[in-house]
Amino acid sequence: MASLIVPDSIPSVAEDCEQLHKAFSGWGTNEDLIIDILAHRNAAQRKHIRQVYAETYGQDLLHSLEQELSSDFERIVLLWTLDPAERDAVLLNESTKRWTSNSQVILEIACTRSSHTLLLAKQAYHARFKKSLEEDVAAHITGDFRKLLVPLVSTYRYEGPEVNTTLAKHEAKILHQHISEKEYNHEEILRILTTRSKTQLFATFNHYNNEFGTAITKDLKAAAAEDDFVTALKCAIKCLVTPEKYFEKVLRSAINKTGTDEWALTRVVATRVEVDMNVIKEEYYRRNTVQLDHAIKRDTSGDYERMLVALIGA
Amino acid sequence: MASLIVPDSIPSVAEDCEQLHKAFSGWGTNEDLIIDILAHRNAAQRKHIRQVYAETYGQDLLHSLEQELSSDFERIVLLWTLDPAERDAVLLNESTKRWTSNSQVILEIACTRSSHTLLLAKQAYHARFKKSLEEDVAAHITGDFRKLLVPLVSTYRYEGPEVNTTLAKHEAKILHQHISEKEYNHEEILRILTTRSKTQLFATFNHYNNEFGTAITKDLKAAAAEDDFVTALKCAIKCLVTPEKYFEKVLRSAINKTGTDEWALTRVVATRVEVDMNVIKEEYYRRNTVQLDHAIKRDTSGDYERMLVALIGA
Numbered sequence: 225m226a227s228l229i230v231p232d233s234i235p236s237v238a239e240d241c242e243q244l245h246k247a248f249s250g251w252g253t254n255e256d257l258i259i260d261i262l263a264h265r266n267a268a269q270r271k272h273i274r275q276v277y278a279e280t281y282g283q284d285l286l287h288s289l290e291q292e293l294s295s296d297f298e299r300i301v302l303l304w305t306l307d308p309a310e311r312d313a314v315l316l317n318e319s320t321k322r323w324t325s326n327s328q329v330i331l332e333i334a335c336t337r338s339s340h341t342l343l344l345a346k347q348a349y350h351a352r353f354k355k356s357l358e359e360d361v362a363a364h365i366t367g368d369f370r371k372l373l374v375p376l377v378s379t380y381r382y383e384g385p386e387v388n389t390t391l392a393k394h395e396a397k398i399l400h401q402h403i404s405e406k407e408y409n410h411e412e413i414l415r416i417l418t419t420r421s422k423t424q425l426f427a428t429f430n431h432y433n434n435e436f437g438t439a440i441t442k443d444l445k446a447a448a449a450e451d452d453f454v455t456a457l458k459c460a461i462k463c464l465v466t467p468e469k470y471f472e473k474v475l476r477s478a479i480n481k482t483g484t485d486e487w488a489l490t491r492v493v494a495t496r497v498e499v500d501m502n503v504i505k506e507e508y509y510r511r512n513t514v515q516l517d518h519a520i521k522r523d524t525s526g527d528y529e530r531m532l533v534a535l536i537g538a
Numbered sequence: 539m540a541s542l543i544v545p546d547s548i549p550s551v552a553e554d555c556e557q558l559h560k561a562f563s564g565w566g567t568n569e570d571l572i573i574d575i576l577a578h579r580n581a582a583q584r585k586h587i588r589q590v591y592a593e594t595y596g597q598d599l600l601h602s603l604e605q606e607l608s609s610d611f612e613r614i615v616l617l618w619t620l621d622p623a624e625r626d627a628v629l630l631n632e633s634t635k636r637w638t639s640n641s642q643v644i645l646e647i648a649c650t651r652s653s654h655t656l657l658l659a660k661q662a663y664h665a666r667f668k669k670s671l672e673e674d675v676a677a678h679i680t681g682d683f684r685k686l687l688v689p690l691v692s693t694y695r696y697e698g699p700e701v702n703t704t705l706a707k708h709e710a711k712i713l714h715q716h717i718s719e720k721e722y723n724h725e726e727i728l729r730i731l732t733t734r735s736k737t738q739l740f741a742t743f744n745h746y747n748n749e750f751g752t753a754i755t756k757d758l759k760a761a762a763a764e765d766d767f768v769t770a771l772k773c774a775i776k777c778l779v780t781p782e783k784y785f786e787k788v789l790r791s792a793i794n795k796t797g798t799d800e801w802a803l804t805r806v807v808a809t810r811v812e813v814d815m816n817v818i819k820e821e822y823y824r825r826n827t828v829q830l831d832h833a834i835k836r837d838t839s840g841d842y843e844r845m846l847v848a849l850i851g852a
Contacts, residue, residue, distance in 0.1 A: 346694045
C-alpha cells in the first residue's frame, strides 16, 4: 500500500552520503540529486544515511538540508527525511503551539496511527522535547477540544479483531441518543470514541447506521457547519475507521483551494508515502476522476513538485 | 532496594520444575518446597520455570498451583508467580470489576509504576483480556473518579530529570487556588496531576509548601475525611511522589486492622518485592518502630506467613 519506490540496486550508504554532500557543495545546490536519493530510500535507509553522514561530515544531514533548501521544498525534504516517529513528534509539537486550526493535525495523528506507532511518536516526543505530548496538548488546548484531544493522544487502544456485538449495539444507541439531543460534547460520546478499539468502533458505527438509518458522520455533518467541535468529532470518526477517505479529503481540499494548502499537502505526502499512499491515490481517483499526481503537477511546480511526484510514485 | 533473595547457586530450571511437580504429587501438597523454590526466583527465572513446566507436564504451572493451594496462600503464590506486567494487568482487571473500594488499586498501579512499566501492564492487559485497560476503566467507573482515573491510566509521562521552575510555581498557585476554593474536581487540578512528570510534580508540590506554608497533602487531608474523591487525590499525590510512604501506609492499615486485610497485604508484597520492598521496610520501621516481618508474623500464620516472610527477606 506504500507508494515509495526503492530501486532494486542502490548505492552504498557511504556513496549516498558522498553524493548528498556533493549536492550541497560549490555554487548552488543540486536539488535533482537530493530528490533522486532521498525520495527513493525507506525509513531504515534514510536513518542509516543520517548516521553515516553525521559521522563522515560532522553535521546532521537535516541541518545541511535546512541550510541549502528553502520554502515548500525544504519542508517536504526535511519532514520526509526525519524518522517517522520523530516526524510525528515534530508535527504534534508544532500543532500544540498554534492550535487554532492545527488541532486537526493532533487529531489526525492520534486517530490514524496504530497504538504502537502512536507510542513511538510519544517516545520520540519525550526524547526531543523533554516533556510529554499529553502535558503539552493538555496545557495548550482548552475546553471541549481538550476533553477530546487529550484522551485521543493518551489512549493505548486494543487492536485485536474481537468485536462485542451487544456492546456495539448498546453504544450505538448511546451515541445516537446524545447526538439527537445535540449533546455533542457529552462525556459518553467522548468515552466511546477515545477508548474503544477501531474494530469495535467500526461495528458500533455500522449498528448506528443500520438501526437509525443514517451514518453517524451524516448526522454530525449538519451540525458541523456551525460548530468546530462537531467538525472535530466527525473528523476523528473518519480518521479512526476510514483513514484513506479522510486523507483523500485533506488532499482534495489542499489542492482545490484557491492557492494550494502546501502545509497540508506536504504533511499528508510525507507521512503516508510509506504507509498507505497507494490506497489514498485510488480513493482520490475514485472521488475526483483525476490521478493524484496529475492534480499535484497542475497545482505545484519546481523542485517541490518533483519531490512530491517522486514520493507518491507516479 | 528489592528484598528478593535468590541463592548464589540455584538448581537448573528442569530440576525446579521436577521439584514443583513432586510437591503437587501424592497425598497432600508440599508447601514448603513450593515456597523454597518460587519465593527465591526472580521474574525472569519464574517465567522460564513456567515455560519449561508447561512444556514438560503439559499444564500451566499457575493452573497446577491453583488446583493444589487455597485461600491467602494460593493468592500470594499465584500473584507472585505471574510475570510482573501480567500481574498488574490481573490486579487492574479485578479492580475495574469491583470498583467500590478498588479504584485505589487502579490509582496505585497507575501512579507508582514507571511509564514503561505501566505500558507493559497495558500490553499484558490487551493480550490477556482482549481489550484495553482504558476502555474498562472508562466504562466501569463514573463521575469524578472517571475523570481522575482514566487519564491516570492513559498518560505516558515524561521521565527525564528536567524541571521547569517557572511552571512549577505557576501550577502550585493554580492548585492552591482551586483547593482553597474547595474545587477539588477542577479540571486544572486533574490536568496537572495526570500529565506532568513526577519530577516536575515534586517541584510543584515543594513550591506549594514553600509558598503557602502547608503541604498540599495536608491541605487535602481535612477535606478527605468526608469526601472519597479528595482521598483519591491525596492518595494519587502520595503514590506519585513518595510511593514508599504510600505503601507503608497501606501495609500499616492492612496489618493493624481488626482482622488483617490480606488482600492489600498480599498485593503490596507481591508487587513490591522485586522493586522497592527494602525501602518500604525501612519506612515501616521508621514509622512503627517494629520490623515489618515481625508485624507480619504476629498477624498471619501458616504457609501464608512463611511465603510473605520469605519474600520480604526477613
